[in-house]
Amino acid sequence: MSAMQGVTKRKVNVPGNKERSAFMFMRMTGLMLLFLAVGHMVLQHIINDVHELDMAFVIEQWSSWTQRIIDLLLLVFAITHGMNGLRNVLGDYIHNPSTMKTVTIGLAAFTGLTVIVAGLAIITF
Numbered sequence: 001m002s003a004m005q006g007v008t009k010r011k012v013n014v015p016g017n018k019e020r021s022a023f024m025f026m027r028m029t030g031l032m033l034l035f036l037a038v039g040h041m042v043l044q045h046i047i048n049d050v051h052e053l054d055m056a057f058v059i060e061q062w063s064s065w066t067q068r069i070i071d072l073l074l075l076v077f078a079i080t081h082g083m084n085g086l087r088n089v090l091g092d093y094i095h096n097p098s099t100m101k102t103v104t105i106g107l108a109a110f111t112g113l114t115v116i117v118a119g120l121a122i123i124t125f
Helices: 018-047 055-061 065-093 097-124
Strands: none
Touching: 018 065, 065 097
């Protein structure tokens, strides 16, 4: 008699929801941030001398659209990852659903405003 005989096999469908999506989002942005943040640190603090970081250096860096896009991605991933993490931590302490909804809306508004203002600075510089 085989060890697998008599074992019922079935596929379990796990429904998607907001928290599952947020969980996956954190994993994906964390992975992207690993490469973007480490690359940024290497470029700004190892390859280039820290004492040479001035407005002329930024102008030279942002003369390339590739560098602007990389910095924009770093901005978007970092602020959304951080705010989603803050929302998770606050969710552990805020037990009133209406208060948590208000906090979530406030964090989303702050995140959106920050991405828009900082993104415009990067794009129009």
